[in-house]
Amino acid sequence: MNTKPLVVENxxxxxxxxxxxxxxxxxxxxxxxxxxxxxDGAGKTTFIRIVVSLxxxxxxxxxxxxxPVRENIAxxxxxxxxxxxxxxxxxxxxxxxxxxxxxxLFGVPLKIQKERMERLYRFSRLGAFKDRRADALSxxxxxxxxxxxxxxxxxxxxxxxxxxxxxxxxxxxxxxxILRTLTDEGRTxxxxxxxxxxxxxxxxxxxxxxxxxLAQGKPDSLLNLITDPxxxxxxxxxxxxxxxxLKHFEAVDCNIFGNGVHVIDRxxxxxxxxxKILKQSNFDFDEITPIRPGIxxxxxxxxxxxxxxxxxxxxxxxxx
Amino acid sequence: xxxxxxxxxxxxDLTRKFGAFTAVDHxxxxxxxxxxxxxxxxNGAGKTTTIRMMCxxxxxxxxxxxxxxxxxxxxxxxxxQxxxxxxxxxxxxxxxxxxENIEFYGGIYGLSRKQxxxxxxxxxxxxxxxxRANTVTAELPLGLKQRMALSTAxxxxxxxxxxxxxxxxxxxxSRRQFWLLxxxxxxxxxxxxxxxxxxDEAEYCQRVSIMQEGRIIELDSPQNLKEKxxxxxxxxxxxxxxxxxxx
Amino acid sequence: MSRTFVSIIKxxxxxxxxxxxxxxxxxxxxxMMLLLYGYAITLEMREIKIAIVDHSKTPQSRALINHIxxxxxxxxxxxxxxxxxxxxxxxxxxxxSVLVIxxxxxxxxxxxxxTPVQLLIDxxxxxxxxxxxxxLSQIVTEFEIEQNPRLHFPFRVVPRLLYNPxxxxxxxxxxxxxxxxxxxxxxxxxxxxxVREKERxxxxxILVSPVHxxxxxxxxxxxxxxxxxxxxxxxxxxxxxWFKVPVEGxxxxxxxxxxxxxxxxxxxxxxxSTITESQRVAMIVTLLMTILPTIMxxxxxxxxxxxxxxxxxxxxxxxxxxxxxxxxxxxxxxSGLADLxxxxxxLVLLASFLIAVSIRKFKTTLE
Numbered sequence: 033m034n035t036k037p038l039v040v041e042n043x044x045x046x047x048x049x050x051x052x053x054x055x056x057x058x059x060x061x062x063x064x065x066x067x068x069x070x071x072d073g074a075g076k077t078t079f080i081r082i083v084v085s086l087x088x089x090x091x092x093x094x095x096x097x098x099x100p101v102r103e104n105i106a107x108x109x110x111x112x113x114x115x116x117x118x119x120x121x122x123x124x125x126x127x128x129x130x131x132x133x134x135x136x137l138f139g140v141p142l143k144i145q146k147e148r149m150e151r152l153y154r155f156s157r158l159g160a161f162k163d164r165r166a167d168a169l170s171x172x173x174x175x176x177x178x179x180x181x182x183x184x185x186x187x188x189x190x191x192x193x194x195x196x197x198x199x200x201x202x203x204x205x206x207x208x209x210i211l212r213t214l215t216d217e218g219r220t221x222x223x224x225x226x227x228x229x230x231x232x233x234x235x236x237x238x239x240x241x242x243x244x245x246l247a248q249g250k251p252d253s254l255l256n257l258i259t260d261p262x263x264x265x266x267x268x269x270x271x272x273x274x275x276x277x278l279k280h281f282e283a284v285d286c287n288i289f290g291n292g293v294h295v296i297d298r299x300x301x302x303x304x305x306x307x308k309i310l311k312q313s314n315f316d317f318d319e320i321t322p323i324r325p326g327i328x329x330x331x332x333x334x335x336x337x338x339x340x341x342x343x344x345x346x347x348x349x350x351x352x
Numbered sequence: 353x354x355x356x357x358x359x360x361x362x363x364x365d366l367t368r369k370f371g372a373f374t375a376v377d378h379x380x381x382x383x384x385x386x387x388x389x390x391x392x393x394x395n396g397a398g399k400t401t402t403i404r405m406m407c408x409x410x411x412x413x414x415x416x417x418x419x420x421x422x423x424x425x426x427x428x429x430x431x432x433q434x435x436x437x438x439x440x441x442x443x444x445x446x447x448x449x450x451x452e453n454i455e456f457y458g459g460i461y462g463l464s465r466k467q468x469x470x471x472x473x474x475x476x477x478x479x480x481x482x483x484r485a486n487t488v489t490a491e492l493p494l495g496l497k498q499r500m501a502l503s504t505a506x507x508x509x510x511x512x513x514x515x516x517x518x519x520x521x522x523x524x525x526s527r528r529q530f531w532l533l534x535x536x537x538x539x540x541x542x543x544x545x546x547x548x549x550x551x552d553e554a555e556y557c558q559r560v561s562i563m564q565e566g567r568i569i570e571l572d573s574p575q576n577l578k579e580k581x582x583x584x585x586x587x588x589x590x591x592x593x594x595x596x597x598x599x
Numbered sequence: 600m601s602r603t604f605v606s607i608i609k610x611x612x613x614x615x616x617x618x619x620x621x622x623x624x625x626x627x628x629x630x631m632m633l634l635l636y637g638y639a640i641t642l643e644m645r646e647i648k649i650a651i652v653d654h655s656k657t658p659q660s661r662a663l664i665n666h667i668x669x670x671x672x673x674x675x676x677x678x679x680x681x682x683x684x685x686x687x688x689x690x691x692x693x694x695x696s697v698l699v700i701x702x703x704x705x706x707x708x709x710x711x712x713x714t715p716v717q718l719l720i721d722x723x724x725x726x727x728x729x730x731x732x733x734x735l736s737q738i739v740t741e742f743e744i745e746q747n748p749r750l751h752f753p754f755r756v757v758p759r760l761l762y763n764p765x766x767x768x769x770x771x772x773x774x775x776x777x778x779x780x781x782x783x784x785x786x787x788x789x790x791x792x793x794v795r796e797k798e799r800x801x802x803x804x805i806l807v808s809p810v811h812x813x814x815x816x817x818x819x820x821x822x823x824x825x826x827x828x829x830x831x832x833x834x835x836x837x838x839x840x841w842f843k844v845p846v847e848g849x850x851x852x853x854x855x856x857x858x859x860x861x862x863x864x865x866x867x868x869x870x871x872s873t874i875t876e877s878q879r880v881a882m883i884v885t886l887l888m889t890i891l892p893t894i895m896x897x898x899x900x901x902x903x904x905x906x907x908x909x910x911x912x913x914x915x916x917x918x919x920x921x922x923x924x925x926x927x928x929x930x931x932x933x934s935g936l937a938d939l940x941x942x943x944x945x946l947v948l949l950a951s952f953l954i955a956v957s958i959r960k961f962k963t964t965l966e
Contacts, residue, residue, distance in 0.1 A: 072521030073494050171395050198520075198549060200394025200564075201590050226521055229552065229587065241523065270556075271535035288528050290555020290574065290586075328524050328552075335525055407807045432809040443804030447617040448610065459606020460808045488617075505804075 035098045037062050037189045037220040038083065043092035045078055052078040054243040055092070060189075060222050060236075063215050067234030068224040069327070075243040076224040077117060080193045083222065084114040096189070110138065113187030115178050117194045123167035127158055130166055130181055138185035145184065152180040155210060172203020179210065190214065192223045196230065208233045231327040239331055246334040251327060258296060258325040258333060263303055265310070266292040267317040276315050277306075284336045287329065292317075294329055357421075360385045360512050360543035361406060365415035368401050375401040377566035378415065383545060383559075385511075388538050390557030391547040392590060398566040399547040400440070403516050406545070407437050420511050436510035438501050440517040446490035450481055453489055454504055461508035468507075475503050495526025502533060513537060515546040519553060531556050551587040560586075562593050569597045603810055607818030611792065615822055625788075625826060629780050629834045636772040637842055644730045648694045650677040650685075655704035659746060663700065663716075666742050672734045689721050696720045696731050708746060762931045773838035774926040775899035777831050778919040779890065781857070784827040785864030786871070786889045787882065789820055793872035794881040812961050820865050827861045847933030856925045856939075859946045863918040864889065866953030873960040893919040921945050 038060040045053040052075045060066040068076050081087040083094050085105045094101040096108045121130050131152065135145040153159030156176040161169065166177060175195055182190065196204045208230070211221055215235075223234070231237045231251045238248035247254055267273045274288045277295060285296040295306065303320045310317055361383040368376040376398045383389040391399045404410040406419050408428035417424045420434040444453050454475060458468035476482045479500055489497065498518060505513065515534075519527045527550075534544050534556070546557065554560045554574055561571040570577060570593045574586055581592045615622060651667070653660050667673050676694050688694045699717035701707075707714040718735060722728035763770045796802040805815060835853075838844040846853065867889055875881040894900065896910055897919035903911055914920045921942040928934030936943070 071494070071523035071526075074523070198395040200397070200549075200594070201551060201587060202594050203394070205591065227550070228524065271532055271539075274532070288532060290552060290557075332524055332528075335523065409803060409806055429809055432807055435807065437804065437807040439800055439803050441800035443799075443801045445610070445614070445801060446799075448613055452610070452613055456606050456610045457804075457808075459609070460603050460805060460810050462601065462603050462809075464602070508808075 036060065036095075037097060038066075038222060039095040039098075040079075040083065041093050041095075043079065043082060043094065044090045045075075045082060045087070046090055052243055053082075053089070056240070056243070056245050058238050058245055058248055060220055062220050063218050064235035065211055065215055065221045065223060065233070067231055067237040068222065068240055069226075069228060069231055069237050069331075070224075070240035071226055073242075074240045076226075076240060077193055079240070080114075080191055080222070080224060084112055084191050085109060086114075110185070111188050113182040113185070113190045115182050115190070115192040115195055117197070121166045121174070121178055121181060124165060126163050126165055127169070127177055128162040130177060131184055134181040135184040140185055148184055148186070152183060155213065156180050170203075171199050172206065175199055175203065175207060176210070179207070183214075188219060190219055190221045190223075192221070194224050194226065196225055196227065204230075228326070228328045228331060237327075239327075239334060241331075241335050241338065244338065246338055247330070254327065254330050255325050257330050261297045261300075262323055262325050262329065263295045263297060263306060263320050264289075264292050264323045265295060265306065265317050265320050267315070269316055273310065273315050273317055276310060276313055280309055284333070287332050294323070294325075296329075296333070358384060359418075360387070361389075361417070361419050361545065363402075363406070363415070363417040366402065366405060366412050366417050367414045368405060368410065369413045374566050376405070376412075379563075379566075379568050380415075381561055381568065381571060383543055385543050386538055386541050387559065388534060388544045388546065388557045390554050390560035391545070391563060392549070392551065392554050392560055392586075393547075393563035394549060397563040399563055400516055401566075402563075403437075403514050403545070403547060407435060407514055408432055433508075434511050436505035436508070436513040438505045438513075438515050438518055440520065444489045444497060444501050444504065447488060449486045449488055450476070450492070450500065451485040453500070454507070457504040458507050463508065471507055475500075475507075479503060493526075495522050495529065498522055498526065499530060499533065502530070506537075510542070512543040512545065515544065517547050517549065519548060519550060527553070551585070551590050554586040554590075562590060564594055564597055569593055601814075604814050604818050607810070607815060608821050611819050611822040614792070615826065625784060625830065626833070628783075629776065629830050630837060632776050632780065633773070633834060633837055633842070636776060637769055644727060644734075645672060646674040647672060647696065647727075647731055647734070648676045649673045650680055650688055650694045650697045651675055652679055652682075652697065652699045654702040655700045657705035659705045659708055660700045662746065663739075663742050666738050667698070667735075670734070670738055672738075685719065689719075692721075694721075695727065696735075698735070769838065769842035770844055770931055772899075773834065773842060773844045774923060774930060775897075777834050777857075777926060778860070778897065778899060778922050779893055780834065781827050781831055781861055782864045782889050782893050782919065784830055785823060785861050786868040787885045788826070789823045789865050789868035790871040790875070790881045790885050791878050792819055792823070793869070794875055794878050797872075797876060798878060813958060816869060816958060816961055820869070823865060823868075824858070824861055827864070828857065831857050831861075844930060846930055848929035848935060852936060852939075853926070853929045856922070856929070856943060856946070859943065859950060860918060860922045860925075862950040863946055863953060866950055866957055869957035870953055870960065873957055892917050896920070898923055918946055918949055 036059050040056060040058050043053050043056040044051070056075075056079060058066075068079065070076055078087065082089050083101070085101050085108050088102065096104065096112065099107060101108050122133070125133065128149070131149050132145065135148070140148070153162065156179070158173065158177060158180065161173065166174065169177060179192075179195065196207055199207070211223065215221055231254075234251060236248065236250055237254065238245045239254070240246070247257060265273055265277070270288050270290070270292050274286060274293045277286050277293055281295055282298075285298060287294045303322065307320050359382045361381075363382070364380050366376060366379045367374065379398070379402060391402065393399050401410065405412045405424060406417065408424060408431045412424060419431045422430040422434070424431065445456070448456065451472060454472045455468055458471060463471065472485075476485055479496065481496070481500070484492070489500070492500065502515070502518065519530055522530065531553075534546070538544055548554065557574065559571065559573050560577070561568045563569070572580070577589045577593075578584070578586070581589045583589045583592060649667070651664055653664065668675060677688065680688065685697055688697065697719040699719070701715065701717070704714065704716070716739070718732070720728045720731050796805070835846075839846060868885065871881055871884050871888070875884060892913070896906070896914045897917050898914065899919065903914050903920070906914065925939050925942045928939055
């Protein structure tokens with residue numbers, strides 16, 4: 033029998049004409065942070081809502097600790113902690129009142145509530161603000177409070193929908209530290225995010241786009257999906273260099289980044305040859321260095337190979 | 353060259369209070385013509401309030417600012433003629449078609465029927481939307497909506513373009529398309545003023561300012577900032593800058 | 600007209616047309632409400648269930664019962680039930696009223712000036728009880744005039760009903776419906792249309808363009824003036840040709856005052872949109888401040904003189920009170936400009952005040 037915290041099989045869901053999920057398979061192991069990474073509209077929220085039993089799938093199934101979610105809603109909801117995308121606390125209640133409410137909601141005895149609150153205050157550092165109304169907290173603190181509320185019933189599995197969206201980088205890294213502490217205690221976390229750079233903070237990730245998981249696995253093993261050499265052309269004028277490189281490389285292989293252009297060298301052109309091409313056309317660049325791909329390089333490669341037909345017509349140079 | 357011609361935007365001690373809360377606190381900066389200038393910060397750091405003051409949507413409480421050479425206090429009308437603005441929520445009418453949106457925004461900027469026709473044709477060609485001109489905007493993918501929103505904000509050929517978190521939630525490929533468009537605009541001499549909370553996007557800007565609690569705590573080129581904080585990425589520059597500020 | 604202005608109007612029309620569900624409701628609503636008021640809702644009661652206990656059993660008592668049956672106000676459900684069962688009849692709602700004719704009915708009728716007859720009425724619905732009492736007293740009075748030779752009336756009231764001799768209720772609700780529906784469209788839809796843009800963030804985009812506040816306001820409002828106007832014409836045409844409501848006065852004056860009334864509604868809608876940020880709040884405020892008072896306090900359904908004094912004062916502030924006087928005057932009485940100048944003046948005053956306030960307020964909220 034499969035007792036993994038979460039197993040999802042061939043999940044499909046449409047809203048009218050729009051298919052939000054087109055057959056998603058994935059599984060989350062005990063004690064890991066699984067990151068679901070993709071842009072808005074990729075299907076992250078729909079996926080998460082089905083997992084936590086708020087929405088029914090059209091096809092496929094979700095198993096929570098081996099039990100089908102659809103038939104065991106009460107069981108699932110009492111053991112899962114769900115943090116929705118939007119701030120879902122009561123802004124007119126204080127920090128403590130919010131915690132108490134969520135404790136009562138899950139029938140946690142008062143004495144245990146007290147202990148848990150003390151513990152949550154310690155690690156969220158919200159203790160000093162316990163009498164402050166939730167709407168007077170900063171964005172980062174609100175997220176920590178939402179997380180704490182969800183932890184009042186000590187769920188075994190935690191599911192969070194874009195907890196770091198729009199939160200400042202300092203609070204973001206704090207939040208990730210808390211998540212790590214939670215998995216160290218043996219809890220399992222499924223978290224979605226639109227920030228590619230958060231992939232490295234997860235044990236395993238799934239890259240989701242247009243309702244499909246394009247790839248999943250350990251972040252480092254995903255990086256191996258790019259097998260050809262990758263060069264970074266560092267330049268103060270990335271867009272100029274990008275358009276020049278497009279003349280010599282396929283659009284699929286060139287990507288503009290803030291400080292330069294990344295080129296996937298599928299035909300072993302080599303750094304020297306690239307430099308020569310650019311010098312010939314008098315393009316300004318600092319250096320060409322081989323680099324290790326990042327998760328964003330992988331994602332770009334995957335979404336272009338996933339629907340190659342959509343790309344060329346939408347790419348093309350700007351009209352003058 | 354006098355300051356008015358060199359700079360597209362000059363702000364000095366710009367402050368905006370909402371009741372007892374100071375959203376923007378004595379902010380000073382100047383943006384050269386043709387520059388891509390970035391505003392970094394978390395939600396609530398004061399980015400949007402600053403942009404709104406520049407666009408004449410909000411009067412500053414104190415300080416001064418010139419936008420395209422016009423005073424934000426007294427010449428909001430003239431400013432509006434010279435700027436384009438795209439807000440976080442792409443301001444297209446979802447129930448109107450692509451073409452109707454273009455016609456509407458062309459109309460409120462007083463473009464002639466002929467100009468609107470020409471502009472619509474250009475724009476549809478650029479967005480590769482010729483065959484979907486009569487599609488209701490709600491049915492377009494997010495990345496395309498975002499480029500369309502920017503294009504409509506450019507219909508009246510403004511000198512300065514304000515973009516408030518234009519790329520949030522858009523997929524990495526569409527984001528690149530968008531930045532290529534911004535580069536193109538800057539190359540044509542337009543000034544681009546952009547806010548973002550994607551730290552990696554800061555690299556696309558010529559200069560960035562980092563905002564925290566209504567104040568600018570750093571303002572320089574990404575390169576210089578990375579050297580100053582001995583960091584590889586803007587993400588860690590930001591963390592260090594904010595960390596220093598808080599300690 | 601500037602291009603800017605035309606663009607705003609055109610766009611607003613597109614929104615209205617695109618949202619065809621709402622559009623259908625707007626066009627069908629007046630017709631549906633007319634039919635509802637015309638056929639389903641009547642303010643009179645018919646076929647009231649009654650039980651009659653005749654202890655007298657004389658020709659006179661039978662004559663009284665005949666009067667009651669032939670009036671078609673009453674439907675006799677039970678006869679000569681023992682008194683012990685009265686309670687059950689009322690509890691099971693088999694009858695609303697019980698009439699008991701005493702044994703000495705005929706004798707008393709011939710010898711006494713006053714003949715008591717017992718009437719029991721279920722007054723848990725006081726309004727209905729009132730009607731029953733009124734109808735029965737009327738029948739009894741007629742009967743007495745006929746049967747009691749000892750009764751002498753010093754005079755008789757001969758009523759002549761002016762302007763609506765048949766007391767048709769459609770003469771009364773057609774103007775009332777116009778007042779409510781115009782308000783619904785002008786106040787509710789305009790406030791929602793503006794607040795919706797605030798909610799979606801498109802408002803900001805318009806505000807950064809060099810458009811003037813008054814252009815936005817007027818441009819957004821014109822389509823709704825047209826819509827409200829079309830709706831009121833539908834009601835008028837339908838009311839005139841279907842329910843035969845007359846138009847005695849000047850049509851021009853009628854249409855003019857319609858537009859004036861529309862403007863007061865619109866300006867109120869604008870005002871609401873300047874003080875609210877969400878469609879939900881705008882809807883509640885508009886319903887509470889315009890639609891409800893118009894139905895309850897304007898004299899549309901309940902006559903103003905029967906209201907408590909404080910509400911009578913409030914009713915004078917409500918534009919619908921004055922508009923009802925105008926429209927009833929024009930339709931039924933053929934009133935002219937001179938007869939209605941006070942009401943018209945009030946509407947002009949109110950509309951200009953509200954528009955001035957909302958344009959002023961509108962500018963500052965753009966702030």
